[in-house]
Amino acid sequence: xxxxxxxxxxxxxxxxxxxxxxxxxxxxxxxxxxxxxxxxxxxxxxxxxxxxxxxxxxxxxxxxxxxxxxxxxxxxxxxxxxxxxxxxxxxxxxxxxxxxxxxxxxxxxxxxxxxxxxxxxxxxxxxxxxxxxxxxxxxxxxxxxxxxxxx
Numbered sequence: 001x002x003x004x005x006x007x008x009x010x011x012x013x014x015x016x017x018x019x020x021x022x023x024x025x026x027x028x029x030x031x032x033x034x035x036x037x038x039x040x041x042x043x044x045x046x047x048x049x050x051x052x053x054x055x056x057x058x059x060x061x062x063x064x065x066x067x068x069x070x071x072x073x074x075x076x077x078x079x080x081x082x083x084x085x086x087x088x089x090x091x092x093x094x095x096x097x098x099x100x101x102x103x104x105x106x107x108x109x110x111x112x113x114x115x116x117x118x119x120x121x122x123x124x125x126x127x128x129x130x131x132x133x134x135x136x137x138x139x140x141x142x143x144x145x146x147x148x149x150x151x
Contacts, residue, residue: 007097008044009062012109014117014134016090017054018124026087029080030056036076038149042067045103050142055090057137060146061103065095084120090129091120110136 017026030048037043037060046060062068071077084091094117098104104112119132128134 007099008101009065009068010096010098010104011058011060011062011068011093012095012104012113013056013058013093014090014109014113015056015084015088016126016128016134017056017087018089018126020054022087023054025083026056029076029083032076033080034144034146036074037071038146040067040071040074040148043071043146043148045148046146047103048144048146049106049137049140052138055134055137057106057109059103059106059109068095085123088120088122089124089126090134091122092117092129092132092134093120094118106137106140 017023034048037046042063044061044063046058048059049057051057060068092113094109094113096112096116114133117132119129122129
């Protein structure tokens with residue numbers, strides 16, 4: 001596992017692509033971001049889920065919020081975020097602290113997202129985005145696990 005340093009910072013996102021035409025460009029950008037993620041100082045572990053109907057969930061565990069913010073400021077992540085408003089009609093994120101070293105389950109992420117999450121301003125938000133309601137992950141067969149790469 002990893003060396004426990006007290007409270008761990010958890011970051012989760014949920015994105016819904018508004019059209020299949022954005023799938024390939026999204027996956028290319030997503031892969032670049034994932035390569036940066038696993039090399040980032042303070043990243044401990046994470047996972048990603050491609051859910052039904054073009055919904056993408058991410059979850060990452062960090063030593064600190066500051067280290068997550070350093071990753072969020074990386075060129076790859078900034079470039080990806082600039083496309084979200086055009087590609088997505090739903091985009092939300094949530095952060096929290098936890099003592100447990102185990103990465104949370106998707107059900108927990110969904111509950112936290114609905115109760116404590118923030119919804120990104122989008123050009124063409126869906127009714128779900130505007131009402132801040134959406135289903136929990138429906139399909140977990142496409143989960144990808146990320147482990148930190150020490151460089």
